[in-house]
Amino acid sequence: EVQLVESGGGLIQPGGSLRLSCAASGFTVSNSYMSWVRQAPGKGLEGVSFISRGGDTSYADSVRGRFTISRDNSKNTLYLQMNSLRVDDTALYFCARESHQIGWNWGQGTLVTVSS
């Protein structure tokens, strides 16, 4: 069974850093297309970052230069390093696996609150 479990969220002051983790089971992260998606309170879904099977990465304009997506193949885990956090980064962050052949899987999300 495919499972994605996010962790690492919390309350952080503006300018601070957090690292989100997404532990995967039932499939191999390094052989998958993976994304981080966020949802600010009362807003829609926003794609934050993406990593391809080959390791190519992309970022939303709003986070480029501040966030870094990575993966640890030995731990089968996806990460999102978030630096220089701003109040408008406050959101529920989800990780997702996407497959044109078998569909999508989502984690339950981890809440990041940026506030002084």
Place this chain on the structure above:
Amino acid sequence: DIQMTQSPSSLSASVGDRVTITCRASQDISDHLAWFQQKAGKAPKSLIYAASSLQGGVPSKFSGSGSGTEFTLTISSLQPDDSATYYCQHYATSPRTFGQGTKVEIK
């Protein structure tokens, strides 16, 4: 970046009604489109991928169609449990982008 435009932004329909939501891409995305259902405070649930393929475990009352720039999600017989917000997302290129969502309510 490819822009995704959903319509309507909200709708209200009766139990048993057939409901259709439209998603338009700002450029050709072939069939690289997914549809998700999201209830308040919950993770999105995948319904459709590759524009028309039903995610495993999703009832067949949900269906998707389209290619290129025009796509639709249809709920054949609306039930109270279908009250949610529905999003389309393209995955043809990076960055992946979502439509703004369609809130479906039951009359």
